[in-house]
Amino acid sequence: MPSPTEIKAILDRIASGTHTESDLTALRRHMLLDPARDVVQIGKYNVHIGHGQEIQIGDRIYQGPDAETLRAVLRQVLDEARPRPGIPFQAPPLPPYFVPRPDVSDRLKAQLLTGNGHPAGVLVVSAIHGLGGIGKSTLAAALTRDLEVLARFPDGILWATLGQQPDVLSLLSGWIQALGDYQFRSTTVEAATSHLGTLLHDKAALLVVDDAWDPAHVRPFRAGGDRCRVLVTTREALIAQAVGASLYDLDVMTPDQALALLEGRLGRDLTGEERATARELARVVGYLPLALELAAAQVADGVPWDELIEDLNAEIARLEALEPPGAEEVGDERERKRLSLIASFHLSLRRLPEDRRESFAWLGVLPEDVRLTPKMMATVWGKGERETRDRLRYLRNNSLLLPDKTPPYRLHDLLHDLARRLLTAPPEPVREGD
Ligand SMILES: Nc1ncnc2c1ncn2[C@@H]1O[C@H](COP(=O)(O)OP(=O)(O)OP(=O)(O)O)[C@@H](O)[C@H]1O
Ligand SMILES: [Mg+2]
Incomplete structure (x- = not known):
């Protein structure tokens, strides 16, 4: 993965017209995009490529002809991947301060693209498993924008968020309509699944089943042929097992990613002084994206970093004391992360x-x-x-x-x-x- 400095060098070469094909390949690989918006994510930067706007990447501002050249090239790369009309793209948007996690997404992507070890003719199911707020849905949404993933699934990206009590029939009907069939009416899940199977049998589509709580809710969505893949996100490892999915256990962010999230959510670079305290805060909230967002919102509201760390530690200790005896041995690390998240919620609410x-x-x-x-x-x-x-x-x-x-x-x-x-x-x- 090119560093932000390397990316800036590539963009400078594009602006001056001296870029090479391998510059474009590098950019393609690391440009996450949102077909609905004029924003591309390059490295840690959100780049607005809307018409007539200057383009700012880090502390460099491209204006006039430079911005035009850059915009033209980025648009071209974007257009290569922009889903064609009539091809469904249902993934939710990424947060504007999205932080790429190549350490996990590259491995997951490899799994999605190859489906190793599965016999031909079998629909491959993968599952991302992990704590609430650890970034499963966001990771899945980012993968659906990866250029290689889009190329592998030219017939579209279908997305259903289940939750605890999903209306499976209406979600299935949504997929059927997204595939262009507005006539079909069904009163049973079985009929809808079977119709979906017919529509998808020779297609290459990625079917994302987000936030699954029950294997029985997932099964009706396993409707594609062997060119499709199903990607499930769930907090329960057992669900993955029950639907025969290969499991990807998502861990928390790295300290650097956590810092990038804090910066992104705050909308500014951290000062040298702040960085050490921010690192400590990230550690206290267990590098969980959702807890980091909550913390950044408080800092943006004027709460001093030190005070936040102190209050979080106190709240986590209070919650630990409330846990039934012996509980800490069962979940250990995982339990502590969960408590960090709850503590973060409590603090935000109290303020x-x-x-x-x-x-x-x-x-x-x-x-x-x-x-x-x-x-x-x-x-x-x-x-x-x-x-x-x-x-x-x-x-x-x-x-x-x-x-x-x-x-x-x-x-x-x-x-x-x-x-x-x-x-x-x-x-x-x-x-x-x-
Ligand atoms: N890579 C990331 N960059 C920026 N923000 C992120 C990232 N990953 C997650 N977040 C933020 O953290 C929050 C939780 O992420 P997400 O909803 O993906 O978690 P989840 O694991 O799907 O949780 P749940 O089990 O509750 O569905 C979201 O508000 C999201 O915006
Ligand atoms: Mg989720």
Whole structure:
């Protein structure tokens, strides 16, 4: 993987017209893209290539003819991969501060592209397994934008997010329609699966089954022929086993990736002084992307790094003390990461102003996995639509909501539990010891 400096050198060569074919190949491999937007991700930079805009990469700004040349080349590379009209591309967008994780995505990609060890004629299923908030869905969404992956699956990328209680039939119908069949109506999952199988039998499509909680929910989506692949994301390793998937165990970020996420979410480079404290903070939250987002939101809100670290440590210790005796031996490292995530949620919630915390608590009345639309939330909160949008944006800015298609938003299920508890239990002490 070229370093940011190497990437900048490639872009400089493009701007001056002295680039080589291998520069383009290197760029192609490391350009993640979002067909819906004019943004490409190159190394750690988000590059806006919209018409007439200057292009900024790190501290270098390309303007005028340089920007035009760069834009033309990036567009060409982008167009090679942009799905053709009529070819489904259902993956959700990447966060604007997406941090590539080549250490894991390269291995997973190799698995997806080759399907080693599987006899011909068999649909290959792979699963990404790992803790909540560790970045499974994001990794899958990034893979669907990889140029080699797109080339391997020219018939499209189908995506279904299941959650705990999926409406399997309507998700299957969504796939059938995405493949161009608007006539088919089915009242049973079996008929829909079998029809999907017919539509996909000679196609090469990547079928992503995101956030699976039950093998019975996954099976109906295993409908393609042997040119298709199914990619499942799940918190439960047993699900992968039950659907015959080869398992990829996703671990937390590396310290450098964690730092890049903090910088990206803050929208600025860290000062030399901040870096050491930021590293310590990343360690305390166990390098979990979701916990890092929460922490960055607090820092962006003006909470000093040191104070955040201190409070997180105190909260993790408090949660550990609440665990039943012996629990720490069972989950050890994994359990500690889970507690770090919960501690991060608790801190973020405690720092909310009272009325915002109350808004958050009302999310607990909603069913799990529901998509939060401004209209629905205006009813739940009893507010006007503008106020509702503000509140939703506020919660999202504090990383208490997950982006879906911005909006609707989603609520992490651990946060849903917390909201429900806030509604039904007496308020938590504001500080430890209160
Ligand atoms: N590589 C990354 N770069 C930037 N942000 C990331 C990255 N990976 C994850 N995140 C952020 O961390 C949060 C959690 O990631 P994600 O939703 O992918 O986790 P998950 O493992 O799918 O969790 P769950 O089990 O709850 O579905 C998201 O808000 C996402 O934006
Ligand atoms: Mg997920």
